[in-house]
Amino acid sequence: MRETTEGRVSDARQTVSRLVAVMLAAVVAATATMGAAGRPERPLVAVDMGSLGGNLSEASAVNSAGLVVGRSSLAGDGAVRHAFAWSEAEGMSDLGTLGGSQSWATLVADNGLIAGYSYLPGDSVYHAFVWTRSRGILDLGTLGGWGSSPAAISALGAVVGSSYLADNQIYHAFQWTERGGMADLGTLGGRFSTAYAVNDRGVVAGASSIAEGDVPHAFVWTRDTGMIDLGTLGGPGSWAHAVSDDGIVIGNSLTSTGENHAFVWSRHTGMIDIGLHGLSSWAEKLGGNHTAIGQGYTPAGVRHGIVWTRRTGLVDLGTLGGDSSYARAVNELGLVVGGSWTTANAAWRGFVWTSSSGMTALDNPGGGQSEAVANNNSVVVGYSCTVDNLACHATLWKPSRHAGR
Numbered sequence: 001m002r003e004t005t006e007g008r009v010s011d012a013r014q015t016v017s018r019l020v021a022v023m024l025a026a027v028v029a030a031t032a033t034m035g036a037a038g039r040p041e042r043p044l045v046a047v048d049m050g051s052l053g054g055n056l057s058e059a060s061a062v063n064s065a066g067l068v069v070g071r072s073s074l075a076g077d078g079a080v081r082h083a084f085a086w087s088e089a090e091g092m093s094d095l096g097t098l099g100g101s102q103s104w105a106t107l108v109a110d111n112g113l114i115a116g117y118s119y120l121p122g123d124s125v126y127h128a129f130v131w132t133r134s135r136g137i138l139d140l141g142t143l144g145g146w147g148s149s150p151a152a153i154s155a156l157g158a159v160v161g162s163s164y165l166a167d168n169q170i171y172h173a174f175q176w177t178e179r180g181g182m183a184d185l186g187t188l189g190g191r192f193s194t195a196y197a198v199n200d201r202g203v204v205a206g207a208s209s210i211a212e213g214d215v216p217h218a219f220v221w222t223r224d225t226g227m228i229d230l231g232t233l234g235g236p237g238s239w240a241h242a243v244s245d246d247g248i249v250i251g252n253s254l255t256s257t258g259e260n261h262a263f264v265w266s267r268h269t270g271m272i273d274i275g276l277h278g279l280s281s282w283a284e285k286l287g288g289n290h291t292a293i294g295q296g297y298t299p300a301g302v303r304h305g306i307v308w309t310r311r312t313g314l315v316d317l318g319t320l321g322g323d324s325s326y327a328r329a330v331n332e333l334g335l336v337v338g339g340s341w342t343t344a345n346a347a348w349r350g351f352v353w354t355s356s357s358g359m360t361a362l363d364n365p366g367g368g369q370s371e372a373v374a375n376n377n378s379v380v381v382g383y384s385c386t387v388d389n390l391a392c393h394a395t396l397w398k399p400s401r402h403a404g405r
């Protein structure tokens with residue numbers, strides 16, 4: 001969807017210019033049909049997942065069993081969009097709302113727990129929700145204020161995000177579990193905090209303001225230690241966006257010279273600058289072998305997706321011939337997916353990237369805009385549009401049954 005794509009591009013630029021953390025998190029699982037360098041052994045073909053009756057739908061996440069979640073417009077009213085779940089066996093199902101007109105499923109755990117957010121009756125406030133097949137949609141509530149939203153989910157179903165407090169101006173990071181409900185994770189001494197990621201051991205990563213200057217610092221939180229300040233690269237602010245199961249954290253930080261650089265942090269090394277002097281960069285997602293992806297700016301000031309490993313350092317993913325690209329997700333074998341402008345910025349197209357074959361456009365039978373937003377095992381999900389971009393559907397790309405297809 002063009003409006004969705006341009007909104008994400010705008011958000012990405014604001015991350016650097018306004019120093020706001022990008023709220024995206026998802027960790028993807030191993031792929032059985034990828035080559036040693038993450039290269040698809042068979043071509044990926046597009047599957048139209050349809051819609052809930054309207055012209056617009058988009059996928060947000062997919063778990064290791066191939067369960068896809070997202071949102072879709074309804075028949076007769078393109079302005080109303082509901083969260084959906086989709087599987088090859090059952091097709092697309094409407095997950096409903098918390099009483100309002102809008103809902104969006106953004107996360108799905110390997111155990112089948114779905115999370116997202118929905119407006120309440122009147123469409124003036126929104127709450128995070130979880131959905132299960134047995135209980136349907138469940139309001140997670142808030143930390144006392146009018147809104148809450150989820151940012152990440154663990155394989156076991158722990159949900160993290162942020163919620164407003166009772167004054168409806170201050171927001172704090174939260175963690176929700178089936179047993180404990182929604183818990184306030186506190187701050188590093190300042191007023192605000194946000195959780196962006198959680199690993200399968202319950203370690204949460206995010207950003208919190210500190211007492212001095214109320215500026216944001218990256219943090220990790222555990223039940224035993226509480227919130228730990230990860231510091232910065234010498235500048236006033238930092239943000240942690242992802243955490244691996246063994247505790248490796250990635251994010252971005254201001255440097256002493258005012259630049260915005262991607263970082264990697266561990267308890268043994270502390271925060272390490274993995275950016276390049278003179279260029280802005282930030283790391284957002286983690287795949288296998290601590291492969292980090294994110295965004296960076298070229299010397300010409302153009303945004304490109306980036307990938308980092310300890311072996312290669314920071315690598316520019318390039319584009320499909322246009323000015324810019326955006327890396328959205330990476331799987332356990334290093335297959336990166338996202339979106340890029342094509343030659344002459346004619347169209348925004350979904351791509352896959354591997355270290356061996358570089359960036360390749362994904363199949364789009366409709367001929368319009370497309371984007372890949374998540375991948376798990378050998379499956380990639382996102383959206384693709386008709387050539388006039390008036391109809392856009394959630395799309396799944398999977399390996400062809402025939403190698404020569």
